[in-house]
Amino acid sequence: MSKLPFVPTVCLASRNAAPLKNVQRVQTELATLRATRNALQKQLGAMGISVARVNKGSIVTTLTITAPISGTVSSVTSQIGSNVDASTPIAEIVNNSQLHLDLFVYEKDLPSLRPNQTIHFTLTNNPGKEYDAQIYSIGTAFANESKTIPIHAIVKGDKTGLIEGMNITALISIGTAVLPAVPNDAIVTYQGQDYIFIVKDAEGEKGDSTKTESGFRFQRVKVVKGVTDVGYTEITLLENLPQNTKIISKGAFFAMAKMTNIGEEE
Known part of the structure; x- marks a missing residue:
């Protein structure tokens, strides 16, 4: 890394003490050595080695890789x-921290998609925990011969439990609407008809109801299921219910089983 004693040679050449061609040769060699030195210094710097310490004779035997x-x-x-x-x-x-989703959608669904749309998704092996993502890129060509278009979304918020390569089930929000909905467990299907159960007073009519040991009477009500999302299902009531009616949010299946076992049905 040290400089060559080139200045005295130039002085002697100016007094015709050395052939000019020797000076030119030394100049070329010096330029080459300087270029080599600069390249080596940059290589050392890229490896995290202090050039100043090397110039002082400090030899590095180990490297820290960043x-x-x-x-x-x-x-x-x-x-x-x-x-x-x-x-x-x-x-x-x-x-x-920079996980993103790779999703594939069919051509018919493409008009409903746009950047910044929200995606709700769950892991295939853990459907109980939900995550959120946001679309940032929509493909412009079909993926291979699948006739699907790739879209990419960045995962937002909590990423606990997510690992690259996991399979997911995703729902893309294409709009918002206020609709009557109940938890999925509040709906039970019996003989092809969907029902929910509401709480009636203990002295209510029987017919489509069953009484519990605690004194409450549950009445089943026919509904039509709609869209299911994030643990809730849209319902359409086939009869009007009073405001503030209490609905069983869990255990509708057991209420139906109790009703059908004791013969309290339509």
Whole structure:
């Protein structure tokens, strides 16, 4: 890294003490060495080695490798003592802070999609926990021969439990509407008809009702199911109900079983 004693040679050449061609040769060699030195300094800097310390004679025997991203090491592909170069991967790092979804939609659904739409999704093996994402890119060509268009969405909010490559079930919000809805567990199907159960007073009429040990009487009401989303299902009532009617949110199946077992049905 030190400089060559070139200045005295130039002085002697000016007094015809050395052939001019020798000076030109030395000038060329010096320029080449300077270029090599600069390249080596940049290489050392890229490896995290202090050039100033090397110039002082400090020899580095170990290198600290800085990862290009933060995250978790998912696999190590190199071994202690093996030779590696700049093109050899030594480990794989996963950063789940920038997870995104790759979804595929059919051509008929494409007009309903646009950037910034919200996606609600659940893991196939854990449908009880819901996550949110937002569309940021919509494909402009079909994916292979599947006749589906890829869309990409960035995951928002909580990412706990998400790992690259997981299968998901996604629902894309294409609009908003205020509709009567009940929890999915509040609806039970019996003989092809959907029902919900409402709470009646203990002295209510029988017919389509059943009485519990606690004294409450539950009455079943016919409904028509609509769209299901995030654990709730839209319903259309086939008869009017008073305001503030209490609906059984869980256990409708057991209420129906009790009713049919004791013969209290239509």
